[in-house]
Each structure stands twice: as structure tokens, then as C-alpha cells.
Amino acid sequence: MRSPSLYSQDDPITAAMKPSPTETDSERAVRLEAEAEAKRISEQIDEDLREERERLKKKRGDVKVCPYPPFFTHILTASAYRQLLLLGQAESGKSTLQKQFQLMYKPNSLDQERSSWTAVIYFNVVHSLKQILNTLEQWDDVLDDDSGDILDINPISSHRSKSNGIADQPSPSTSLMDSNGAVNGSPSSIAHSEAPSTSNNVGQSKDAGALQIANLRRRLSPLMAAESQLADRLSGGITVSGSGKGGVYVRSGWQARTIENALTKIKQTKRPSIANEKKPRVSESQDFTPDPMVQEIGRMLEACEEDIHELWSNQTVKGMIAKRRLKLDEWSEFFLRHISRVASPDYVPTTDDILHARIQTMGVAEHIFDVNIHGKLVTWHLFDVGGARGQRHSWVPYFDDANAIIFVAPVSAFDQYLEEDPRVNRIDDSLQLFTQVCSNALLKSVHLVLFLNKTDLLKAKLDNGLKVRKYITSFGERSNDYETVVQYFRAHFLQVHRRNNENRRVLYTHFTSVVDTKATQRIIGNVRDSIFRGYLQSAALV
Numbered sequence: 001m002r003s004p005s006l007y008s009q010d011d012p013i014t015a016a017m018k019p020s021p022t023e024t025d026s027e028r029a030v031r032l033e034a035e036a037e038a039k040r041i042s043e044q045i046d047e048d049l050r051e052e053r054e055r056l057k058k059k060r061g062d063v064k065v066c067p068y069p070p071f072f073t074h075i076l077t078a079s080a081y082r083q084l085l086l087l088g089q090a091e092s093g094k095s096t097l098q099k100q101f102q103l104m105y106k107p108n109s110l111d112q113e114r115s116s117w118t119a120v121i122y123f124n125v126v127h128s129l130k131q132i133l134n135t136l137e138q139w140d141d142v143l144d145d146d147s148g149d150i151l152d153i154n155p156i157s158s159h160r161s162k163s164n165g166i167a168d169q170p171s172p173s174t175s176l177m178d179s180n181g182a183v184n185g186s187p188s189s190i191a192h193s194e195a196p197s198t199s200n201n202v203g204q205s206k207d208a209g210a211l212q213i214a215n216l217r218r219r220l221s222p223l224m225a226a227e228s229q230l231a232d233r234l235s236g237g238i239t240v241s242g243s244g245k246g247g248v249y250v251r252s253g254w255q256a257r258t259i260e261n262a263l264t265k266i267k268q269t270k271r272p273s274i275a276n277e278k279k280p281r282v283s284e285s286q287d288f289t290p291d292p293m294v295q296e297i298g299r300m301l302e303a304c305e306e307d308i309h310e311l312w313s314n315q316t317v318k319g320m321i322a323k324r325r326l327k328l329d330e331w332s333e334f335f336l337r338h339i340s341r342v343a344s345p346d347y348v349p350t351t352d353d354i355l356h357a358r359i360q361t362m363g364v365a366e367h368i369f370d371v372n373i374h375g376k377l378v379t380w381h382l383f384d385v386g387g388a389r390g391q392r393h394s395w396v397p398y399f400d401d402a403n404a405i406i407f408v409a410p411v412s413a414f415d416q417y418l419e420e421d422p423r424v425n426r427i428d429d430s431l432q433l434f435t436q437v438c439s440n441a442l443l444k445s446v447h448l449v450l451f452l453n454k455t456d457l458l459k460a461k462l463d464n465g466l467k468v469r470k471y472i473t474s475f476g477e478r479s480n481d482y483e484t485v486v487q488y489f490r491a492h493f494l495q496v497h498r499r500n501n502e503n504r505r506v507l508y509t510h511f512t513s514v515v516d517t518k519a520t521q522r523i524i525g526n527v528r529d530s531i532f533r534g535y536l537q538s539a540a541l542v
């Protein structure tokens, strides 16, 4: 059983990387093997990226012709090549933020890769269904004597005394949102409301419920079998140890490879007609190469749409979510709620779908944008890193040339634990990581921006009655409202910064929900301006 979190300032670097004191020989062997494997893959990626950077340096046309007076030209020329790192733990929202940069500065490129996100979204759906079915199976005997099909009005009562460990798993979850349809807009239309069982028909209704789940399991089994095919397609066949929760890691440029790897090259220059305004527009000129395997899984999804609805609206499933026995990933709910659209035959991911899609970053992915700063084009090289512990050593080679860092910390994660080490609260891990970043000698002059992210999910959790003090004991008796909670977390990050700020640099903080395009793009604009102002200040011009 994990103890509640109390952030400690004691040597967080060692604390973050320390193996368990009770680690057995076999666990140690597994850990060392996993670390060696992660290191090997990471080195290969570093090598690929180094080559790519060399190639880019050679053809660097980043410095644009500038009509400014000579001294100003010098400043803009020197600043014309900027490196921006997105750092933070796994699932914090770095890649989602990168997509917002892409939307803002290179919208066409998102259009070009739109179709490759279909496989990711199918994978997210199939994986979520598997998670539901597996959890149902694990709770089978408990449900027999616990009427799991009756909704619990108190979503945080987790009935741990009966737990077989599932409720303690560190799966990130916004599943609480489900317990209150009014808040999250869960489609009450698909939640068929069965009358609660009376004492006379309890046994019968349980049998019927079990039969219904068994039938669904059978009908959905071909789809479940497709999960590994999708994972293989996305990862290019590379399995990374510690992928956790059955997730998939992808390398830089996976979008192009996914399409390239498709077995046939059917060029389709015209997309199906798009009647609905909300449907995405795929560039007419774009070559679209459907992957037959992904198409086949699309057909399976279409055929199983009713079954997926039935499972998602099943009272036992809803009850388990409400009781937090089933902790679905936050993106699961988004796609299951939109299953009719996702399972439709002419499905093309919307921008919102792409922002909610989940795929783990392996190593470091570089993205290049031309950013307009006061009429000048400055080329930004944005590095989106993998945030899982096994990936973090690959960040260091990028520290030397970094000009700015956006550190992304998910404040909704106060009730979640690291996939890599279920004893570590995610907020603790973020604080430890932020300490490392603030105190790193290579980064002491880097412009530092902090995104306290996933504020939408934090709000939903607090609205659903989740108590911060249950997970963060130092929170004490403070009020459990959104403003108090975010300011409390912010104060902790500011304290870390203050304690590690020999250079007296400014820390810019923003409360964000990076799936919110309008708000995030406004913040990106602020960040861009603050980076530029910081540069001019350091050049003593203002």
C-alpha cells in the first residue's frame, strides 16, 4: 500500500532514480535489462537524430534577409536559430503541446499526417475496450457478492478492503467524470437505465448480466486480437520495456513511416464528401494512402459499434468506474463517448481527436517551425522528449544548445502514481524533475516556462468530490476548491525554483489545458514574446 505523498527536498535526483530497497535479485535483473534495452534504443535514436541535425545544419537557411538597421540585424540573426525543449513526465501533455505549435505555425503539416492518426485512435479505442474487459474479468467473483451494477453515489469510495489490487493500480484516470453525467456530458442516451434488482430477482439479473458480458467479450474478441497488430504498425515492431499499460512508443517521424509501411499504395486524391462542418478537411492535393490493415480494423470497429455502445453503457461498467475499481485512461472516455463517429466508415480524425490521441514518445522528436516575431521569421527547433523514466537520459545531449524550456506538469495527477514506480505520486515526480531542471548547470541561462497543465481534468476531479488531502497529506485542511488547489501546487513549484535560482532568472508560469486550442495558442503567443524579450534583455538592448 502506498503512503500518501509528502514531497521531500532530500536529494530528489537520487530519490527519483533509486530502485526499491526491497528489490529482489530477479527484479533487479529485470530492471537492469530494461534499462539497458531503453539505453540501447535511445542511443540508436540519438544517433539518427544527430545525423538529421548535421544534415539540417548543413542546409540551414534559418537566417532570413532582414530589413532592420545593422545592429538590430545582428541581434535577429543571432537569435534566428532557437532551440526550445518540452520537458516533463510521461503523459504530462508535451506532445499535445507540440501539436498546438504545429497547428499554429505549420497547420498544413497536421493535415498531411491526419490520416496516420487513425491507427493511433483505433489503438486507443481497442486498448480501452481491452482494459474494461480485463478489469471485469479480474473483478468477476467480487461482483458476484457486491452488486457492482448499482451505481455508487459517492465516487471516491473505493471499497479497498475487497480490493484485489486493481483500485491501487496507478492507471491515470478521469473516470470519475463518468460518475456525473451532468459535468462531463456523458451520453445519458446510451446509458440504459435498468431497474435496480429486487431481492427476488437479484440472482437472475446477475446471471443475465454475466451472460451479457460474456457475449460481448466473445463478439469483441477479434477486435481485441487486433491490438497487437496496431501496436506493431505504430511502433515499427520495436517493443520498449516498461511500455506500461500496454502503451506504444513511437519514434520521431512515425507518421510518415506508418503511411510508408502500408502494404498498398492506393492514391486517393479525393476524400469522401464532407457534409458536416465539424468534420476535418483533408487537403485536396494530399496523397492519401490507406493502410489495408488499419482499414480492416476500421471495418471491425464499424461492425462492433453496437457492442461497444453496449459495453460502455453497461451498468456494471459504469458502477465500477464510479467506484474507481476501473480506472480508464483519460483519453479512453473521450473516444468511447465519440464511438459512433470513430467507428463510421469514412472516419477521418478531427483536430480535436488528434489532440486527445495518446501515443508515447520515444527518445527525442525534433520539429521545426518558422515563427514570426514582430515581422521577422525566426526558425525554432522544438524538441519533444519522451517523459517516462527510462527515456529521460536521452534529454541531456539537448541541454547544451537549449535556449528555452517549457516544463509541463500535470496538476490533475495528484491521485495518480508513476507507471514506472507505483510508489511515486505523479506530483512528487514532477517536482523532483523540476528540481533537476532548475538546478542543472547546463540549463542555468535557459529561459524557463512552467505549464501547470490538465487544469480541465483537475477541475473535473475536484467537482466530483476527489479530496487532495487524501493523496497529498501536506495539503491538510485547506479548502478543496480549484483555486486553492492550483495555487497550492504552483507555490510548490515556485519554491523549487526559488531554491535553485542562483542566476535570478524569471520563471513564467501558466495554468493550461493544452487540448484547448484557443487558450493554448494565446499562451504560446505569450511564451514566444517572453522568449524574445528575454533575449533582447540579455543582449542589453532593453
Ligand SMILES: Nc1nc2c(ncn2[C@@H]2O[C@H](COP(=O)(O)OP(=O)(O)OP(=O)(O)O)[C@@H](O)[C@H]2O)c(=O)[nH]1
Residues within 6 Å of the ligand: 088, 089, 090, 091, 092, 093, 094, 095, 096, 097, 330, 331, 355, 356, 357, 358, 359, 360, 361, 362, 385, 386, 387, 388, 453, 454, 455, 456, 457, 512, 513, 514, 515, 516
Ligand atoms: N483533458 C486533457 N487532456 C490532456 C491535456 N494535456 C494532455 N492531455 C492528454 O493526455 C494524454 C497524454 O498527453 P501527451 O501529450 O501524449 O503526453 P506526453 O507528455 O507527450 O507523454 P510522453 O510522450 O509519454 O512523455 C493525451 O491523450 C492528451 O490528449 C489537457 O490539458 N487536458
Ligand SMILES: [Mg+2]
Residues within 6 Å of the ligand: 094, 095, 096, 359, 360, 361, 384, 385, 386, 387
Ligand atoms: Mg509525448
